[in-house]
Amino acid sequence: MQTLYRRLLQLMPRLGVRVTDLAPGTALVSRRGRYSVKPAGKDAWLVSRDGSAGGWTSVPLGESGARLILGKASAADERKLQMAAAEYLGTQHVAAMLDLYGVNCVLDVGANRGQYAKRLRKHGYQGRIVSFEPTEEAFARLSEAAERDPQWQVHHCGLGREDTTAEIHVGWNTMNSLLPASDYGRDRYKRFHTTRTEEIRVRRLDAVLDEALDGIEDPRPFLKMDTQGYDLEVFAGAGERIADFVGLQSEVAVLRLYEGSPPMSEAVATYEDGGFEITGMYPVTREAATGRVVEFDVVMMRSKAVQ
Structure with a gap:
């Protein structure tokens, strides 16, 4: 049986918003088509506006568990x-x-x-x-x-x-x-x-x-x-x-x-x-x-x- 939370998420697109599942119990709710989500490593996502995530790179910082998110301009x-x-x-x-x-x-x-x-x-x-x-x-x-x-x-x-x-x-x-x-x-x-x-x-x-x-x-x-x-x-x-x-x-x-x-x-x-x-x-x-x-x-x- 679906939870009320899950049923509400399924309803959201009909109301003109976009729902992107990130992880169990976690979702991004945004105006349809205005935001994109790109994986940035384990348990991490890069959320950007108007589909601009394509030029980003995720770089691990050694064994610290931290990651650096670089765009094309900054990396250059x-x-x-x-x-x-x-x-x-x-x-x-x-x-x-x-x-x-x-x-x-x-x-x-x-x-x-x-x-x-x-x-x-x-x-x-x-x-x-x-x-x-x-x-x-x-x-x-x-x-x-x-x-x-x-x-x-x-x-x-x-x-x-x-x-x-x-x-x-x-x-x-x-x-x-x-x-x-x-x-x-x-x-x-x-x-x-x-x-x-x-x-x-x-x-x-x-x-x-x-x-x-x-x-x-x-x-x-x-x-x-x-x-x-x-x-x-x-x-x-x-x-x-x-x-x-x-x-x-x-x-x-x-x-x-x-x-x-x-x-x-x-x-x-x-x-x-x-x-x-x-x-x-x-x-x-x-x-x-x-x-x-x-x-x-x-x-x-x-x-x-x-x-």
Whole structure:
């Protein structure tokens, strides 16, 4: 005897909708002819509109059980695909480290419009985020992004080696920097050809840490830095309080975009001297013509602090 559920599904086509069985107890109900379903591996289907599923390929990711669904355009652009995958995997790795080390406060230095914090939330991090952004336009967007999140604080300042004021190059979108562009940077990015500056407030990390951690019992902070060549200055401003951090993330340069920014080897060695060890490295940008990596996001944790 048919169940009422099955009888209703059989009735659907008469009402002008399409029913596609996916698995026992699971079906796709759509307007007739507008959606197609293509198998994408065991217990997985690709649902696409107007029959556009024909150009998609399902790729297994090793023995993880995960699969990557590629369209023709994405499969053809290796560099773009690699960058998108690196961003996703990097954020996923950070989220896993935050959980493993019991992080309950992320200091987001160089927050721009809050992109990093939003990605952490999407990957499940629910603890406190304290974001620092010095430029007027980006800070306004950051404040708007954080206003409905009670666990997300924002501060209108930059961080550096000393408490001071400074001129920052703006108009470079997500690449605003306290450092001038290098010759290589100007060759790579047209946005560096014109610039204006904005006066900002700069504070030391050790001067703002107590406020950032206020009210957290047994604080276990994580330091994220993306300051366009200025990360070591932020790190220096932590002084002895850097020992409070269980981990960090920094953008390190293989090919320097800014004058005076440290090479990757110097940055990593400095962080290692502070007691941190590499758990992951993910390319941020690559040259299309040569395939060379320009910058990496490096994730480092204090292994002795694991819970």
